[in-house]
Amino acid sequence: MKKEFWFVIITYVIMQLSGGLAVDIIAKITVSAGAELTNELKTLIGAYWIVFSFIIALIFVLFFMRNEMRMKDMRNQTTIPVSILWGFGGIFLAMFAQIIAGLLEQKMGIKQNSQNTEQILKLITQFPIVMLVTSIVGPILEEIIFRKIIFGSLYKRLNFYLSALISSVIFGIAHFEPEHILLYSAMGFTFAYLYIKTNRILVPIFAHVTMNTLVVIVQLNSEKYLDSLDKAQSFIGGFL
Template sequence: MHIGWSLLLGFGGLFAAIFAQNIAFQLQQLLYDAPVESENTQMLLDIMTENVWLLIAVVILGPILEELVFRQAIFGHLYKKMNFFWAALISSVVFSAIHFDFTHILVYTAVGFVFAGLYVWSKRIIVPIIAHVLMNAFASLPILLDIDIEDLEEMEENLQFIFGILGAWM
């Protein structure tokens, strides 16, 4: 597969992951009153404002390592022994657990499912790596673009509302 296709699939994977994340968040809201923000993400954003090396690690190195471990190694091993659903579920729950944000376990698990699907569909680990890097970069935009966090939270709430309406409409 040409690198251009991998990039295109990675960008598509970003949108699929955001969509899955929003559906999982809506489900969380129905099941229990989870906070909008992930404690894990907020903690990293706070630290990254003071350390550019951590920003690079979270946006680039973390996704590479996580995809190699959770998709290529764990999911890849399980997928040889069981069907996609169970292999993706187990590897995604473990992926979710290492983020230590158990109020958002459904969100991280949903994203893990998308990344596992990208890996199987593309047959290349680079595709979920690209999607994961883009997702972490997207989450780090307030720091990268020096955007006021309160403005971003308001935009996020508006997007959650829009996705909620779209989800109910579909």
């Protein structure tokens, strides 16, 4: 794997692990400045750190990937009109994959509510700016890491199915909900298929961004969701 890819992965891991430490440090600085550290203030600090850390991580990732992005194999790329069609079609493919995986999980006796999704939606209701991460920044980072880097590197040595399986399972594990590994893996398979079908990372990025945005909008405007957060059925696949 290229050294630039390792820089990207390390950046992503540091960003994911920085939350607790950063919030504690900022909280201590706030207290030393004379402010009262309430639960509301700590939640506020956490929300804004999520936005800040994800944006900074994206800037670093794009910097590390700048040369890679310039090296395009135009011969294997689908045309722009076809890529746009695959991008929109990919939204429905990802949703369909969620439905099938969800039905299989139900058959296996796995509860369909996702704590990850519920926590994200609760945070967005308090701090709408977090939607910038769940709908845009998060999906871009995940597609670069899990599809372009991990899947792309595996695909050079293995066939599509094995490469997609390994990268999709890693994608699922990264969401820290092992009980829903099947659902997250199904989405990972879909995005990997879009990437290999078009040879354009922008296609799965577009599908991922749009899917997450639709999930957030539907859930936040659903009376069923507002009545009971623990009944959320759709999953957000672009935020950890």
